[in-house]
Amino acid sequence: MTTKIGTQKKPRLRRKSANIWHLVTNHQNMLYMLAAGMVMGPAGFRGKHYSDPLNVYPGWIPLVRDKVKIPADVLNYATSERKHLLPCIASFDLSALSGPVQMLSRDGRRRDVASPAARKSKDDIAILVRSPLPTTLLFSVNFCTPEDRQAFESVANDVSNVDLSSLRLEIAESLFSAGTEVAWTAAQPQKQLFEDGNDHFPAFGQVLGGVLAMLYHTANRSELGLAAFRLAAGAARGGDRNRVQSDPILAELPNWMDEGEISRQADIRAMLFWGVIQSLVVAQTQKRPQTPIDVALSYLENQLDLLREMEFRPRLERLISDMRSLLGLGGGTITELLERHRGSLSRPLLLFCLREHCTELLEFSHPLLSDAEYLLAGILFGVRDSWLQLPKELRDPDMSAFVAFRMVDAEHRKQGDNLTMDLPPRPKPLRELFASPGGEWDSMKKGVAIEIANKCNWNECIQTRITLAEGDLPESFERTGLQVVFPGRVTTVTEEVDEAKFLHRLGQWPPIDPQIESEVRKKLVNLQEIEEKTNGSGSS
């Protein structure tokens, strides 16, 4: 029996069995991997991995071929650690994945093949794919019974960072009717066989995911934010690079996104800022990491002794001292602190001490903060929370798919793997969908803006223009409650949007309701496609 729920986003599709591969795990590991946006080895779980087949091939993901009976030992092993674990089979569609994998045959032999689509013999029962894989390759998550699926959904409902809305959850009893003809040596991790496996915590990928998400969410706040997001997402437009270059620290964002490092010629402030970022990434790979603020402070204090630019020393000393006092009963208002510390190194670091999580930063605004300072604070927060910690409200499904791919791609590039996957479309912030080549909004975009403003009650963004009929114009009018009474006739009543105020509201947190966003996004995407066809430019 096969049923599905919560699949409005994904219509039921028939997939070629040859492309479908199954990972046997338990419901808790599955939830963790969904939160992380990647299927990964035990090291990625930071001590919360429950034994499952991922233990057996460190650094590799064992996937059983579709239509092959899953060995009973494998199923048992996946739920052996604790009594509350439920078996769960994640089915992947690997048609979009290419690159070398290892093929496992029924008798335990393995051989290198060029891709999962390589020709198989009837004895080939599984492949080993280099870890990690993006959860976007998941075709479905399967349970043996409706009760197991319900328990899975209940746990997801109890936590902040698992979004099942775009996932296909199925009851597939037949997948769990285990076979006994295949031996499974699950008990001993096969480390000798996979010395190059090198299972590690995907710190850079996770951090990159957090940064991309924060840049996506801050892109609605300013043109600079939009430029930074496009640049980070590999889709820079004409003036984007120049805009981002206007701040010496932000200018290094593309280098860091590509290589995890910045240029040697970078400004001293950029060196310090990205040095903090690098320390935070390294700290995440430690078994017992320091708190992120302690990591940042230790890095900055070490740099004090190394600084050659003497004029920076007193400023950095003051900054460190104020950051420390914010962690205790130190005095001062935020305004006083921001006045005391100017610039795109100090202010983001102060915000790092003043607020704890990404959502809190998105809620925060202060007139003294520049766009660049806010964006750099967003990068710091994205690094601290990383993708794993982001709550559901920061996980837009299209953005999540894009980020999952980029996180995994970054990890594979670091490992020197040759796995390639189809890149999901880049998510576009709403602000980008309002942009027009000529700068002016056409009437249709204005109409969509008014629709959003009306639905969100952003009254300050709308003004109503009443054109009176020619003739004796009234010198005054009367207001009765919510009504305005004019003597004579009016010819037209039109609503106009104040674009600057509208864009300001669009950049504020909380974002507009997802339902409203989905409706207006469709309209804006259509409008943009028409515009691009008219102008002969392609979309990225």
Place this chain on the structure above:
Amino acid sequence: MPVDRTRRFSLPGIHDLNKDQDEALALPLEGQHLIVGGPGTGKSVVALLRARRLAQNDKTYRTLVYNHLLDHSNRHLFGSGQTFSAMTWEAWFCRLFGHFFNEVPKLPPKRDGYRPIDWESVEQQVQSLENVKSQRDKFIVIDEGQDMPPAFYRTLTHLGFENFYVAADQNQQIHPDKCSSRQDIENTIAIEPGDTVELKTNYRNTRPIALLAQHFYPTDPASPKPDLPDLIPAAATPELWTYGTANTATLAAITDNILQLSDRNPRKLIGIITPENKVRTKFNDALLRANPKLDNGRPPIQTFVSGQRELPDFGQGGIMIINAQSCKGLEFDIVILADIDQHQPKRDPYTLKARFYVMVARAREQLILLRTGNICPVVDGLLPTDPTILVRK
């Protein structure tokens, strides 16, 4: 625009819950379950999540807590998305008993007028009942279950209740002579000792706060000593400030700083925990008098004393001043322990240490201790000397 001070309870992330907490949450809705753990191990969180799940499954359930203040605080944590069916255990029990008999038998009034339940008479009456109807369609979630007497549990099982989810910590008993031990609860609601889920990792406090709490840990193996949390952002080593002496800050300067701390964190609730009413009033008055520069205007300042009808608002950031005896089970973003040198009983360091343990563990993110210049060897002797655990300012 006025600043938004709304506090939010956020669900834990899947990575925040450890394997023991996963197990506690996965326990079947039906049956008898006991979860034990020290402060900050997430007992109350799992109890609230259990209540949420019962509500989502349309079950008839009731969450019971020790006092009105805890009930009120839990309501904020539960959120407004669903109806939270909760009461103080004593009020609920009196109502329940009324369904079977006329009125709950009570003992003669104490000095403060309070009349405790006469459990001996209650049990006699309940045992006289014949053909008690099963209450297996009802679900009881109990937070701080160590604070209810064993007779309470015995009576409920006699009255046909079968589904219990009890979260308890033996080290936090309010009145040890009238409370239930882990074994009392296990025996009464029929839990095999191996089935009790032990929560061992400190979930609420940052590592530096947990380190200080561990310093005051009363050694009782019935509730396992909490392991220290790993990575939690925004941690800071607790600070000890002396004020009011020749070379230290004045009370006015301290209260200015407290107001500015609140101003920088408008969504956070700062709990000032005082040893007794005199200190509570002193801080309340000083905060009301203070007038430092603020970005967001004066934060709400609330005070609560046991017996007060109007309960404080846990849903808004600001400052709440309460006495130590009311603080058990509560949680604040930032905790300031005021005038620690004034705590009693000074002749009983064990009890004093246990009190410090409970007070310290109320803080989620930041902890500040304040003391006057009075010499107090007993309290000084209790404090850690290691500056990596407590920084003296």
